[in-house]
Each structure stands twice: as C-alpha cells, then as structure tokens.
Amino acid sequence: xTSPATLIRARFGIPMEYHASRSRxxxxxxxxxxxxxxxxxxxxxGEIAFITGPSGSGKSLLMQELQRVIHDxxxxxxxxxxxxxxxxxxxxSSVESRLRLLSACGLADAHPLVTPAGRLSDGQKARLSIAxxxxxxxxxxxxxxxxxxxxxxxxxxxxxxSVATSVRRMVRTPLRLICASANDDLIEHxxxxxxxxVPLEGTPEILTRNDTCTAIPGxxxxxxxxxxxQETRSTVPGRSxxxxxxxxxxxxxxxxTTGLPPPRPSSV
Numbered sequence: 001x002t003s004p005a006t007l008i009r010a011r012f013g014i015p016m017e018y019h020a021s022r023s024r025x026x027x028x029x030x031x032x033x034x035x036x037x038x039x040x041x042x043x044x045x046g047e048i049a050f051i052t053g054p055s056g057s058g059k060s061l062l063m064q065e066l067q068r069v070i071h072d073x074x075x076x077x078x079x080x081x082x083x084x085x086x087x088x089x090x091x092x093s094s095v096e097s098r099l100r101l102l103s104a105c106g107l108a109d110a111h112p113l114v115t116p117a118g119r120l121s122d123g124q125k126a127r128l129s130i131a132x133x134x135x136x137x138x139x140x141x142x143x144x145x146x147x148x149x150x151x152x153x154x155x156x157x158x159x160x161x162s163v164a165t166s167v168r169r170m171v172r173t174p175l176r177l178i179c180a181s182a183n184d185d186l187i188e189h190x191x192x193x194x195x196x197x198v199p200l201e202g203t204p205e206i207l208t209r210n211d212t213c214t215a216i217p218g219x220x221x222x223x224x225x226x227x228x229x230q231e232t233r234s235t236v237p238g239r240s241x242x243x244x245x246x247x248x249x250x251x252x253x254x255x256x257t258t259g260l261p262p263p264r265p266s267s268v
Contacts, residue, residue, distance in 0.1 A: 036065035053198035143174035151179035
C-alpha cells in the first residue's frame with residue numbers, strides 16, 4: 001500500500017531524494033541571507049522594519065538570517081516558565097527605567113509587576129520580553145538593532161495595537177527595530193519605515209515609505225483622479241490610500257481596500 005506521504009509527493013511533485021530537499025533548504029537560506037542583507041542596508045538608525053506574510057512563509061528564517069548578518073543586535077528571547085523572579089525584577093536598570101519600559105509595553109498594573117515572571121500569561125510574557133530587549137539595547141550604549149520575532153502575535157488586537165504604538169515612540173537613534181508577525185494590522189500602529197512582505201511562494205517584497213505594495217492582499221495603487229488626488233496620503237510603506245478607498249475599508253483593518261463598491265444611500 002502506498003504511503004500517504006508518497007501520494008502527496010507524487011501529487012505535488014515533491015522530490016523523494018534527500019539531496020533534492022537539502023538543495024531546496026540551501027536555496028531558501030541563501031535567499032533569506034540576501035534579503036536580510038538588503039533590509040540591513042536599507043534601514044537606518046531610528047527606523048523600524050516590519051516583516052509580515054502568511055504563517056509558514058519564512059519570516060522566522062529571515063529573522064534568523066538578520067541575527068547572523070547584524071552583529072550589533074539584541075534579540076527578544078522568550079520568558080521561561082520556570083522564571084521565579086517578580087516581573088519588575090526581570091529588568092536590571094533603575095526602578096524608574098523599569099517602570100517606564102514595562103508601562104510602555106503594557107505591563108503597568110501593580111499585580112503583574114510583582115507576579116513571578118513564569119506565571120504570567122503568554123501575552124504578558126511576550127510584552128516582558130520586548131521590555132527586556134529594549135532595556136538591553138539601552139544598556140548596550142551604542143548603535144544596535146532590536147530583533148523581535150512573532151511581535152505581539154499572542155496579544156489581543158486592541159492590546160497589540162497599543163503596544164505597537166508605544167514601541168513606535170520608543171525607537172529613536174541610535175536604535176533600530178526589526179520585527180516580524182503574520183498580523184499585518186499592526187502596520188497602521190507600528191508605522192514602519194521599511195515593510196517586507198514574505199509570500200508563501202516567490203520573492204519577498206521590500207518596500208520603503210515611497211513605494212506601493214502590490215503583493216499584500218487588499219493593497220492597490222491609490223486612485224489618482226482629480227477629486228481624490230489632494231486627499232491621498234502615504235503614511236506607511238505600501239499604504240497610499242485615497243479618501244474614496246478609505247470609504248470601502250474594513251473597520252478592523254484600516255487602509256485595506258475590500259474591492260467592494262461603497263454602500264448605496266438609503267432611499268427612505
């Protein structure tokens with residue numbers, strides 16, 4: 001009886017040989033290394049790069065290559081379940097600096113501050129990890145890049161938007177921030193200077209604020225008719241949305257066009 005894995009390989013043309021799979025892996029790493037180098041060179045101090053795309057598209061691989069390419073980097077690391085120190089003692093700077101960083105990352109309530117870090121929720125641990133990364137970058141006392149994979153991925157969307165807005169304010173020269181998440185709604189709040197879209201298949205698209213994104217679903221070139229030309233804004237890479245397009249935007253994802261005509265006025 002033919003195994004299910006063999007049937008899938010035959011159906012989708014996946015090679016059986018080990019060396020063929022290894023060659024594909026090598027090619028993926030080489031492409032990620034090239035893209036990581038380009039992102040590194042495009043991003044200047046005080047700026048943010050946001051990597052997005054579907055789950056399984058290779059965002060984490062690109063983040064790994066960025067860590068290899070960028071020598072002066074600080075990586076946000078997960079908080080272990082066995083961490084017993086209270087949250088506020090997981091940082092090393094002055095009490096004022098700790099409170100500032102934790103508050104900016106959405107950990108301002110007193111109870112989480114004295115809770116053992118290992119007992120925090122996944123979302124709280126993610127926020128503490130970001131605060132630690134920013135503290136380490138500040139203690140680095142030199143130009144460095146903060147790398148955060150799965151940025152705000154475990155947070156509810158309201159909290160994620162709030163954290164992204166705070167993080168946007170925290171990134172100043174000589175720091176740089178590169179983060180990755182499948183949740184592209186964070187673009188509006190993070191307002192990245194460089195946007196990277198990683199598709200499941202094909203070449204990633206690397207954009208700056210003056211570029212128009214053609215790969216992310218729901219994005220299109222702005223309407224340049226006379227009535228809209230004065231109202232068109234380009235606030236984030238790939239986002240140049242006219243007033244007419246904003247009227248057809250989904251409420252939970254600002255700036256994304258639905259492709260549907262605006263609702264007709266009621267005849268009543």
